[in-house]
Amino acid sequence: MSTWRLILSTVGILGLVAFLYVACRIHRFSFIRRFGEKHRFLAWVVSFLAVAAAVGLFALINLYALVIALLHLFIAFLLCDLVGFIARKASKRNFGYDVRNIAALLLAAVILGAGWFLAHHVFETDYTFYTDKAVGDGFRIVEIADAHLGITLDGADLAAQMERVQQTQPDVVVIVGDFVDDDTEKEDMLAACQSLGKLETTYGVYFVFGNHDNGYFNYRNFTAAELRGALENNGVTILEDESVLLNDNFYLVGRRDRSSPGRASASDLTEGLDDTKYIIVLDHQPNDYANEAASGADLVLSGHTHGGHIFPAGLIGLATGANDRTYGTEVRGGTTFVVTSGISGWGIPFKTGTISEYVVIDVRSE
Numbered sequence: 077m078s079t080w081r082l083i084l085s086t087v088g089i090l091g092l093v094a095f096l097y098v099a100c101r102i103h104r105f106s107f108i109r110r111f112g113e114k115h116r117f118l119a120w121v122v123s124f125l126a127v128a129a130a131v132g133l134f135a136l137i138n139l140y141a142l143v144i145a146l147l148h149l150f151i152a153f154l155l156c157d158l159v160g161f162i163a164r165k166a167s168k169r170n171f172g173y174d175v176r177n178i179a180a181l182l183l184a185a186v187i188l189g190a191g192w193f194l195a196h197h198v199f200e201t202d203y204t205f206y207t208d209k210a211v212g213d214g215f216r217i218v219e220i221a222d223a224h225l226g227i228t229l230d231g232a233d234l235a236a237q238m239e240r241v242q243q244t245q246p247d248v249v250v251i252v253g254d255f256v257d258d259d260t261e262k263e264d265m266l267a268a269c270q271s272l273g274k275l276e277t278t279y280g281v282y283f284v285f286g287n288h289d290n291g292y293f294n295y296r297n298f299t300a301a302e303l304r305g306a307l308e309n310n311g312v313t314i315l316e317d318e319s320v321l322l323n324d325n326f327y328l329v330g331r332r333d334r335s336s337p338g339r340a341s342a343s344d345l346t347e348g349l350d351d352t353k354y355i356i357v358l359d360h361q362p363n364d365y366a367n368e369a370a371s372g373a374d375l376v377l378s379g380h381t382h383g384g385h386i387f388p389a390g391l392i393g394l395a396t397g398a399n400d401r402t403y404g405t406e407v408r409g410g411t412t413f414v415v416t417s418g419i420s421g422w423g424i425p426f427k428t429g430t431i432s433e434y435v436v437i438d439v440r441s442e
């Protein structure tokens with residue numbers, strides 16, 4: 077069985093269990109139980125329809141939203157049952173079904189509401205890193221990753237965020253992968269590329285591909301070549317296992333994504349670079365830290381993890397070794413690593429484990 081079939085089967089079974097459990101709990105509301113005393117079958121129908129209608133609303137967003145809403149309802153009911161059980165054992169106080177049901181519905185609503193806000197509101201996250209290398213007056217780099225256009229940001233939304241980025245007066249802007257994915261519309265892709273083209277920076281806008289940019293399937297209404305063309309027509313420089321020297325004091329090294337067959341090693345890419353200059357590596361997926369630290373990179377910028385997106389997915393990513401880091405910064409040897417949670421994310425329009433953000437990094441001489 078393929079990994080995807082295993083995941084889909086697991087989610088399907090879990091979703092069915094969740095649906096049945098939540099419907100059974102709705103059926104325990106006292107007013108439905110009273111109704112069921114005379115209309116037993118209809119009471120069950122009402123319970124199932126209530127859950128179907130509630131989660132069905134999320135299907136209007138997309139299938140992932142429906143699954144996430146259902147699972148959060150399930151977990152909220154389980155949690156409230158657990159708390160009720162502990163309270164009964166500890167204090168002999170019994171919380172009835174009505175109290176636990178209302179608490180569970182409120183809890184799910186608060187978590188999903190917060191998750192919706194955290195996915196759709198874009199924060200600015202600032203870092204300052206110091207170096208003993210000569211970087212003059214320093215420079216400001218803005219990192220944007222995981223726009224996955226069409227999920228929480230369309231082309232116009234991304235353009236609005238680029239106006240915020242412009243306010244930070246960046247010296248260089250880097251797009252670190254997964255700018256688009258399979259569900260992105262061509263008009264959003266074109267509008268987003270145009271907004272990148274309008275950015276006024278000292279050294280330009282640079283782009284590395286993520287695992288979604290070329291598309292996994294074949295149904296979107298533009299090709300990878302059209303994405304490439306739109307970027308280049310708007311003055312964006314694509315780096316594919318290539319480096320550029322900017323202002324004669326820092327390099328940008330853009331790696332092909334880990335999913336690209338035959339990509340160059342980190343050390344191959346930095347070999348021959350002047351190591352007295354500050355070296356920034358752009359690598360969409362944060363999972364080559366040992367080699368990147370050994371390559372002499374000063375700063376490595378990644379995305380891909382969405383900061384965990386839905387709790388506890390980030391912990392699973394770390395536990396399985398899929399990523400070296402899920403979010404934030406880390407120093408290994410002389411290398412500082414940054415993982416952004418992304419300006420948006422794939423598929424799921426909620427973020428319960430993290431925020432949406434763009435990252436503003438100042439590099440200064442010590």
Ligand SMILES: [Fe+2]
Pocket residue numbers: 253254286287288360379380381
């Ligand atoms: Fe990715």
